[in-house]
Amino acid sequence: MSNKKQLRDIRWSILDLVPIVVGGTASDSFRNSLELAQHAEKWGFHRYWLAEHHGMPGIASSATSVVISYIASGTSKIRVGSGGIMLPNHAPLVIAEQFGTLESMYPGRIDLGVGRAPGTDQLTARALRRDFQRTGDDFPELLTELRSYFNPDSSSGLRVRAIPGEGLNIPIWLLGSSGFSARLAGELGLPFAFASHFSPDYTLPALEIYRSSFRPSEVLEEPYVMVGINVIAAETDEKAKWLATSQELQFLNLIRGQPTPVNPPVENMDEIWNDNEKAAVRQQLRYMITGSPETVKEKLQAFLDITQADEFIIHTQVFDHKARLRSYEILAEIVMGK
Numbered sequence: 001m002s003n004k005k006q007l008r009d010i011r012w013s014i015l016d017l018v019p020i021v022v023g024g025t026a027s028d029s030f031r032n033s034l035e036l037a038q039h040a041e042k043w044g045f046h047r048y049w050l051a052e053h054h055g056m057p058g059i060a061s062s063a064t065s066v067v068i069s070y071i072a073s074g075t076s077k078i079r080v081g082s083g084g085i086m087l088p089n090h091a092p093l094v095i096a097e098q099f100g101t102l103e104s105m106y107p108g109r110i111d112l113g114v115g116r117a118p119g120t121d122q123l124t125a126r127a128l129r130r131d132f133q134r135t136g137d138d139f140p141e142l143l144t145e146l147r148s149y150f151n152p153d154s155s156s157g158l159r160v161r162a163i164p165g166e167g168l169n170i171p172i173w174l175l176g177s178s179g180f181s182a183r184l185a186g187e188l189g190l191p192f193a194f195a196s197h198f199s200p201d202y203t204l205p206a207l208e209i210y211r212s213s214f215r216p217s218e219v220l221e222e223p224y225v226m227v228g229i230n231v232i233a234a235e236t237d238e239k240a241k242w243l244a245t246s247q248e249l250q251f252l253n254l255i256r257g258q259p260t261p262v263n264p265p266v267e268n269m270d271e272i273w274n275d276n277e278k279a280a281v282r283q284q285l286r287y288m289i290t291g292s293p294e295t296v297k298e299k300l301q302a303f304l305d306i307t308q309a310d311e312f313i314i315h316t317q318v319f320d321h322k323a324r325l326r327s328y329e330i331l332a333e334i335v336m337g338k
Contacts, residue, residue: 005304007297007335011311013047014040014328015083015197015228018060018067021262021319026060030067032321034074039325041078043332047111048075049083049313055124058250058261065098072106081111083193083228083313084175087142088116089128093162096149100165113193114143115175140184147172171219173226178202182210189217191224196307197315200286203227207307226311229303230288232318233296233330240290243327245269247288247317251281264319297334 016036018029037048048071052064061067064082072080085095095112103110116139149162150170174185174192177199185192192210196203207225214223230247234240245265252273253260266272273281289299300312314331318324 005308007301007304008337010304010309011046011226012044012331012335013049013079013226013311013313014045015049015051015313015315016061017051017053017058017315017317019262019317020058020060022260022264024261029060030070032324033067034071035321036325036328037071037075037078037080040328041075043329044336045078045328045332046311047079047081047313049081049111049113051083052086052089054089054128055121056259058259065095065102068102068110069105072102072109077109079109079111080106081171081173082113084113084115084173086117087114087139087146089125092142092146093149093160096146096162096165099170100150100162100168103168103170104164111171111173113173113175114146116181117177139181143172143174143184143188176206179206179209182206183213186210186213186223187215189215189220191220191226193226193228193313195228196287197228197230198284200284203287204306207309224311225307225309226313227303227307227309228313228315229300230285230317231296231300231314231327231331232288232290232316233293233327233334234290234323235292237291237295240292240295240327242267243318243320243323244288244290246319248281248285250317251284252277255280262317262319293330293334296331300335 016033018033020026020029040048050061050064050067053059054062064085068080068082099110099112149165150168152159152166172190174181174190175195176182177195182192194203194206210225211223232240232244234243242265246262248269249263255277287303289296316324316327318327
């Protein structure tokens, strides 16, 4: 694949799970996220997305639409949206109304990224959905219904209406961690965001499926790909690797079925995980980029070379809020010259 794109040629965005750290509260997390978003706007990041997860002790963004409003109200230019709303958890009408409300409050700044995974365990998914038969297979129908509320067919006469929502131009993105949404996004001519930050194996196959199945639409003439990446930048490679142990611990605890708040970094992960667990975590975080500014820049360019993405959305999970801010600041310095 041609090495034509450089880091300065693409857009840079932030994915925030609003981390709750050991010893911290959700209130602390929301304040920290707002501070990060305000810095991100100043540093030149393009959009700030929040993800829907439920029942996770380390993630505070379960009421995603509410958090989007909080972040958008405290910023003025940066796009704010969902990365994503897990559509099978909700009635499409409710999401249309929520995002119609957000777009009416913050015109021209709201993105609606949708996915089909539950974003939680099966028991919690049942509690959310109240429809015990729903599996996510009806995602295309839910998406069609959602889009119809924003752009209703005037010939259909009486209909259910999303007010606010109806007639608003809110960009809809499909999110994926496999080939299903990649193909659907391509066939519908919608922008596609891939979760490389937790599904590395499917990254390149999914991008190929999306691009090869793409059909131009009123929304897009050409494919548009955003790729999620875990990045932790610090002054030295050693410090970045040390900071990254917090995220390794989080994935390890997930594998063990014991999700926790974000833990402080540790000196030696080999004292905590066994060989199989280490291999599983390293595989899941295969594309995680950690290091000094020089190392991060080199690895990001290598990843851009193989993905040819139009945009990178960066997830940085570290325990210390100041170190998290500094990581994004370093990123802005090396890719945008800020």
